[in-house]
Amino acid sequence: MLTIEKLKVYGADTAKGLSRCANNEALYLRLVDITVRELSSGSLGEALASGDPERAFEAAHKLKGSVSNLALTPIEIPLSELTELLRSRTPGDHTALYDEIVRKTNELASL
Amino acid sequence: MNENNSFRISEEKRRVLLIEDDIICQEMMKASIGDTYDVIVATSGEEATGIIRAQHDTLSMILLDLNLPGIKGIDVLKSIKSDPEFSHLPVIVMTSDNEAEVECLTLGAIDFIPKPYPASKVILARILRTVELSEDRETLRLTERDQLTGLYNKDFFFRYAAQLDLYHKDAPTDAIVFDVNHFHTINDRYGKAAGNEILKRIADNAIAYVSEAGGIVCRSGADTFMLYCRHIDDYEALLARLSANLDVEGSGENHVRLRMGVYLDADKSIDIERRFDRAKMAADTARDHLTAPVGFFDHSMREAEILEEQLIDDFSTAIREKQFVIYYQPKFNVKNDKPYLTSAEALVRWKHPKLGMVSPGTFIPLFEKNGLIQKLDYYVWSETACHIKDWKERLGVSLPVSVNVSRIDLYDPDLTEKFLQIAKTGGLDPQDLLLEITESAYTEKTDQIITTVKNLRDLGFRIEMDDFGSGYSSLSMLSTMPIDALKLDIQFIRSAFKGQKDTRLLEAMIGLAKSFEVPTIAEGVETDEQYSYLKAMGCDIIQGYYFSRPLPVDEFEKYIVLKLKSEDDLCLPLKN
DSSP states (O other): OOOOOHHHHHTTTHHHHHHHHTTTTHHHHHHHHHHHHHHHTTTHHHHTTTTTTTHHHHHHHHHHHHOOOOOOOOHHHHHHHHHHHHHOOOOOOOOHHHHHHHHHHHHHHTT | OOHHHHHHHHGOOOEEEEEEOOHHHHHHHHHHHTTSSSEESSSHHHHHHHHHHHGGHHHHHHHHEEOEEEEEHHHHHHOOOOOOOOSSSSSSEEEEEETTHHHHHHHHEEEEESSSOOOHHHHHHHHHHHHHHHHHHHHHHHHHHTTTTOOOOOHHHHHHHHHHHHOTTTTTTEEEEETTTTHHHHHHHHHHHHHHHHHHHHHHHHHHHHHOOOOEEEEESSSSSEEEOOOOOHHHHHHHHHTTTTOOTTTOOOOOOOOOOOEETTOTOOOHHHHHHHHHHHHHHTTOOOOOOEEEOOOOHHHHHHHHHHHHHHHHHHHHTOOOEEEEEEEEEOSSSSOOOEEEEEEEEEETTTTTEEEEHHHHHHHHHSSHHHHHHHHHHHHHHHHHHHHIIIOOOOEEEEEEEEEGGGGGOOOOOOOOHHHHHOOOOOOGGGEEGGGGGGGSHHHHHHHHHHHHHTTTEEEEEEEEEOOSTTHHHEEEEEOOOEEHHHHHHHHHHSSSSHHHHHHHHHHHHTTOOOOEOOOOOSSHHHHHHHHHOOOOOSTTTTOOOOOOHHHHHHHHHHHSSSGGGOOOOOOO
């Protein structure tokens, strides 16, 4: 079961995330859970695979919003980098960044 | 808390519309402000637009995410700010795109919340402050503006005019008041909606003028406007501009005329409100002047104003110290070969300790305007009654005297009681007092006035209708009117004998009175010619310099005594 302590160990800035939820731990944990499910749904992977740069950017940007607000730092770092690359339509292979996001998501999901 | 206690604006949660499609952001925002605000969520621009349209009256604020599916947040913001019905709603934009901040603030957003969000307590504090400021701003917007025209109201106008003075100390500035001639008749004829439409058009014309030429404008009363602007030269052109497109639609007529009063290059050392008082005074001189609809304040008006203020200030002392003195002008019955003294008219003069003799033409219209005439009339009636009593006791003469009863007196429910008391105190018979009531008084609330006059007459007071023929009464009223004499308007006599003499109208009036068996009185008779004509036409009683000027009481007493000596001239019940 997900706890604040586990999230801290994972590397999330829980103090910051909680401060945005009026320090309501139950709410914070529920929102983290929702976000993990969204991250695990494969929507970002599908968007990246579609070849549509706008769709890829939108998917990354949306996830980045949630992850940043919850201060899930281990995912936030690669996801922010990916989002900016997609925003600027920087050509190249972003697989490494995506794999890192998947890895950190799985890590979070297993807590 | 009982139900009444909870019925308070301060107890109600303000409603905030959160336009946000992301569930995490929605939940965080609800956690941050949900205890303080009732949060309604819209997840798209389309949904938000519908809610705003239906519920804008009850919304205190909108929180808008810029990154929405469908209609983009920036377009939602544009649409809110371009609709006058909703544009007052404060919108806080939320985005991770810092570069959008300037654009959103330029479009009318009131504040900006970055993403990721600040701490909940920071968001709440920011929103609380924004709602408070917006409500203050909205209150100011509602109170500083006239709801119909959107112009400033008078209080704020004066405040902003004073600010203009601070920034433009040396600029010559005009204080201008303008209004609609006989606006109430427009409302009566075409309805209130048409009247309002005219006021709105005048306001639009005025706004267009000040937006070009500078200055500020307000609606200061029903149909009165004030304009404070840089000094100009062509006021006719300004008036024409303000009067543009005012015809009542469908009437095919153009009856809407404005008049304007200008206090030009207004003296900035005097209070701003006084400056506009002067402009109003100037406007009053333009009333009904179709050919000269613009009046200008000049210093003779200021002097007249100062004199009026002084007379009003001095009134109570004057009554207390009996500075008002009664003059008497005799009236002669001319029906027989030899005229005889039949009565007199009491006329008031003011022997002012500093100003000398003040003409009644100066103070009577003033006191009629402010209501002091009631006190003055009562004073004159009482003083006259004392004199009548005195003549009875010392001279053994019973001479009826007519006194003026002003229009406002007729609305006094205690009027008959006051006259009875005066007569009783003086030991007089009601017939000793003749009451002169101006013809125009009969045209207002006729029934009430006729009842009052009938009551007085039933008690034995005799009624003379003053200024008869001055143009107000309907001739049919003569048959129902309780009156004992008609006193012809002095203007009739003056104009009948002026230049090309034409007495036909005068003769017709006297003939009319005769047909109703009411005696006629002519006043202002000065010459042999006037006397002879009036007598020949059948006028019954004559008053004027032909017989005597108005005399102070001591001289009038001598006059009576003199007449007493020539018994033939006096057919009065001389001895009690």
